[in-house]
Amino acid sequence: xxxxxxxxxxxxxxxxxxxxxxxxxxxxxxxxxxxxxxxxxxxxxxxxxxxxxxxxxxxxxxxxxxxxxxxxxxxxxxxxxxxxxxxxxxxxxxxxxxxxxxxxxxxxxxxxxxxxxxxxxxxxxxxxxxxxxxxxxxxxxxxxxxxxxxxxxxxxxxxxxxxxxxxxxxxxxxxxxxxxxxxxxxxxxxxxxxxxxxxxxxxxxxxxxxx
Amino acid sequence: xxxxxxxxxxxxxxxxxxxxxxxxxxxxxxxxxxxxxxxxxxxxxxxxxxxxxxxxxxxxxxxxxxxxxxxxxxxxxxxxxxxxxxxxxxxxxxxxxxxxxxxxxxxxxxxxxxxxxxxxxxxxxxxxxxxxxxxxxxxxxxxxxxx
Numbered sequence: 001x002x003x004x005x006x007x008x009x010x011x012x013x014x015x016x017x018x019x020x021x022x023x024x025x026x027x028x029x030x031x032x033x034x035x036x037x038x039x040x041x042x043x044x045x046x047x048x049x050x051x052x053x054x055x056x057x058x059x060x061x062x063x064x065x066x067x068x069x070x071x072x073x074x075x076x077x078x079x080x081x082x083x084x085x086x087x088x089x090x091x092x093x094x095x096x097x098x099x100x101x102x103x104x105x106x107x108x109x110x111x112x113x114x115x116x117x118x119x120x121x122x123x124x125x126x127x128x129x130x131x132x133x134x135x136x137x138x139x140x141x142x143x144x145x146x147x148x149x150x151x152x153x154x155x156x157x158x159x160x161x162x163x164x165x166x167x168x169x170x171x172x173x174x175x176x177x178x179x180x181x182x183x184x185x186x187x188x189x190x191x192x193x194x195x196x197x198x199x200x201x202x203x204x205x206x207x208x209x210x211x
Numbered sequence: 212x213x214x215x216x217x218x219x220x221x222x223x224x225x226x227x228x229x230x231x232x233x234x235x236x237x238x239x240x241x242x243x244x245x246x247x248x249x250x251x252x253x254x255x256x257x258x259x260x261x262x263x264x265x266x267x268x269x270x271x272x273x274x275x276x277x278x279x280x281x282x283x284x285x286x287x288x289x290x291x292x293x294x295x296x297x298x299x300x301x302x303x304x305x306x307x308x309x310x311x312x313x314x315x316x317x318x319x320x321x322x323x324x325x326x327x328x329x330x331x332x333x334x335x336x337x338x339x340x341x342x343x344x345x346x347x348x349x350x351x352x353x354x355x356x357x358x
Contacts (some may be wrong), residue, residue, distance in 0.1 A: 041340025088217040141220040197286035
């Protein structure tokens with residue numbers, strides 16, 4: 001049609017009155033998309049768009065959907081975010097070659113190389129654990145087999161939990177070197193067939209060249 | 212979430228639940244007992260525990276809970292197959308997670324469906340379709356307008 005109806009019923013005008021359009025006779029309306037199928041209720045509209053048969057009986061006076069071309073955007077199949085696969089510790093260990101330092105550890109795990117793990121306590125290195133890597137993870141938690149541990153127990157703990165030189169504020173300060181000379185720390189050895197080491201305590205891991 | 216323990220060797224420790232082990236702590240206290248429960252942060256709860264200090268003092272507890280951070284070593288019984296335990300535990304945790312996620316998705320779908328149904332019912336009731344309130348009002352208006 002060339003001549004448009006009154007501006008209130010003209011879909012493309014700024015004065016479009018939706019309510020009036022809904023009330024008025026469908027045949028008299030000038031639809032911007034003539035091929036659109038008018039629906040008189042939301043259910044009919046949705047079933048049209050979804051393509052499923054739903055209970056929707058058109059009333060005698062058919063109404064026009066103001067949103068003329070039916071936009072399937074909201075009815076698109078729910079886009080599922082690809083489920084994040086948890087990379088478990090075994091995946092990491094047995095998977096492809098890791099680059100970087102952990103890759104070394106992975107190699108030692110595969111080849112069952114005897115490694116030497118330095119262990120720490122709160123003030124320095126405690127000792128070393130020599131064994132084969134049975135399992136590891138990114139925190140450097142490790143399970144070692146055939147472990148020989150050479151270590152020195154933490155001096156201040158042996159003394160009953162008080163660091164030497166800190167007992168009295170006014171007393172003479174015992175310097176660390178003096179202390180070491182006065183009571184040399186004992187070197188202890190231990191053997192354990194399977195040991196789990198928490199990564200917190202690991203200082204370094206090296207391939208043991210000689211046992 | 213316990214499931215995330217499959218990303219670290221905490222899952223291996225979880226596989227040790229029920230085993231009698233010796234745990235050495237950072238403060239050099241040795242604790243021997245049966246592992247009851249390990250969580251993803253490696254916190255361990257033990258039963259029938261004996262703890263030994265460096266100076267030889269021993270104390271017994273029925274139950275003991277150790278913070279994961281405080282652990283230095285866990286002495287694993289020889290009979291444990293390391294990789295086997297890890298594989299089994301990881302599989303168990305991942306199936307648990309799948310079940311959990313399926314349940315969550317089902318709940319979500321059910322919730323969404325409920326919301327949708329409710330919305331549709333409301334719209335139908337209030338709308339212009341047959342039986343809708345606005346349609347009834349329209350009829351009223353039109354009948355009033357005509358007279």
